[in-house]
Amino acid sequence: MDDLISRQAAIDAIHNLYAIHGSEGSWIDQKDAFKALNSLPPAKPEPHEGYWIEGGIYRDVIECNCSECGQLMTTAATVRMNYCPNCGAKMTISTK
Secondary structure, eight states, X not given: OOOOOOHHHHHHHHHHHHHHHOOTTSOOXXXXXXXXXXXXXXXXXOOOEEOEXXXXXXXXXXEEEETTTOOEEEEETTOOOSBOTTXXXXXXXXXX
8 A cells, every 4th residue: 555755755855865975966876765765654644624515405315515625425315424535524513
């Protein structure tokens, strides 16, 4: 499984390699570059919260949009997902 890493952490790791192994414009050993990038910890995505924006209700089906990404979701009127399947936002219980 792939890990997410911070872009800034990757840039910093490469800059640190240049500082240790030479100046800008010089070659860095590929093994050192892989070692530096593989040593980076996985990025922790910032959790974000959203809510379902209710749209039309048709019989027992409801259309909702995620307040964070706008993804349209069609589900049974009695079912509310706790997370948006598109952006991963944790949905609050109340809808606005």
